[in-house]
Amino acid sequence: MLRLDALTKTYKTGDKALKAVTLDVPPGQVIALIGPSGAGKSTLIRCINRLVEPTSGSVMLETTNLTTLRPAALRRERRRMGMIFQEYALVERLTVMENVLSGRLGYVGFWRALTRRFPQKDVDEAFRLLDRVGLLHMADKRADQLSGGQRQRVGICRALIQDPALLLVDEPTASLDPKTSRQIMRLICELCAERGLAAIINIHDVALAQRFVARVIGLRFGEIVYDGPPDGLTPEKLTEIYGEEDWEATIEKVDEDDAVEAAE
Ligand SMILES: Nc1ncnc2c1ncn2[C@@H]1O[C@H](COP(=O)(O)OP(=O)(O)OP(=O)(O)O)[C@@H](O)[C@H]1O
Numbered sequence: 698m699l700r701l702d703a704l705t706k707t708y709k710t711g712d713k714a715l716k717a718v719t720l721d722v723p724p725g726q727v728i729a730l731i732g733p734s735g736a737g738k739s740t741l742i743r744c745i746n747r748l749v750e751p752t753s754g755s756v757m758l759e760t761t762n763l764t765t766l767r768p769a770a771l772r773r774e775r776r777r778m779g780m781i782f783q784e785y786a787l788v789e790r791l792t793v794m795e796n797v798l799s800g801r802l803g804y805v806g807f808w809r810a811l812t813r814r815f816p817q818k819d820v821d822e823a824f825r826l827l828d829r830v831g832l833l834h835m836a837d838k839r840a841d842q843l844s845g846g847q848r849q850r851v852g853i854c855r856a857l858i859q860d861p862a863l864l865l866v867d868e869p870t871a872s873l874d875p876k877t878s879r880q881i882m883r884l885i886c887e888l889c890a891e892r893g894l895a896a897i898i899n900i901h902d903v904a905l906a907q908r909f910v911a912r913v914i915g916l917r918f919g920e921i922v923y924d925g926p927p928d929g930l931t932p933e934k935l936t937e938i939y940g941e942e943d944w945e946a947t948i949e950k951v952d953e954d955d956a957v958e959a960a961e
Contacts, residue, residue, distance in 0.1 A: 704754035729906035732916035779856030
């Protein structure tokens with residue numbers, strides 16, 4: 698459903714953030730993107746919806762080449778790509794419900810958006826989504842009254858109400874504690890499975906990636922150096938991706954997490 702072909706990004710500073718990355722994402726597949734700081738993970742995610750303009754190569758979303766679209770057509774295609782951010786990107790002074798409905802701004806007309814009069818079906822869907830993520834009782838609360846985990850749930854609802862074909866998720870748990878991180882990763886993966894939604898999740902926590910997804914992509918210096926199942930991430934592979942470190946500890950941590958999870 699998504700194909701990146703020789704996708705390259707060289708920033709004006711000369712940084713080669715992506716070097717001819719080629720990647721196929723089948724419908725409904727959830728991918729974790731791992732790699733050290735500066736490997737190009739955020740750049741890859743942002744080149745897909747062109748928040749960052751690729752230097753060369755192509756991004757095909759189903760039959761549409763996103764890299765050649767003009768602004769109006771790009772705006773339409775962006776509706777099909779929900780984005781979830783590390784810092785949630787909520788409007789603090791708006792309510793939870795208003796933040797979720799803002800995911801529909803790409804669909805409703807200008808005047809409706811200005812007066813925030815959304816169609817009833819959008820409001821109904823927002824209630825359904827909030828119920829699904831356990832935040833129905835918070836619908837009227839202002840975003841600035843929520844915890845980090847609750848904010849991210851609102852961010853997830855806002856992305857899903859777009860009715861996307863693909864989720865682009867940039868460090869969804871980087872600002873959260875370990876238990877909340879696990880809950881958020883599980884929620885994202887469950888929702889993708891329920892909706893048959895494909896996702897690319899940029900996540901720096903290897904143990905979390907290994908725990909929740911079936912396919913992991915390892916990036917290093919803008920190139921894919923691993924593409925496979927989580928249990929193929931041996932200490933040697935992780936060293937290849939990240940450089941020297943004691944990976945036995947990370948891999949064991951997954952087992953420990955299982956025990957913690959079972960106890961919770
Ligand atoms: N706006 C920019 N201008 C110039 N160089 C940039 C810009 N954004 C990123 N880079 C460079 O591109 C490379 C990849 O950065 P990117 O943020 O994509 O990596 P990352 O894997 O997401 O890292 P992190 O995990 O630290 O967020 C780095 O060398 C970075 O310095």
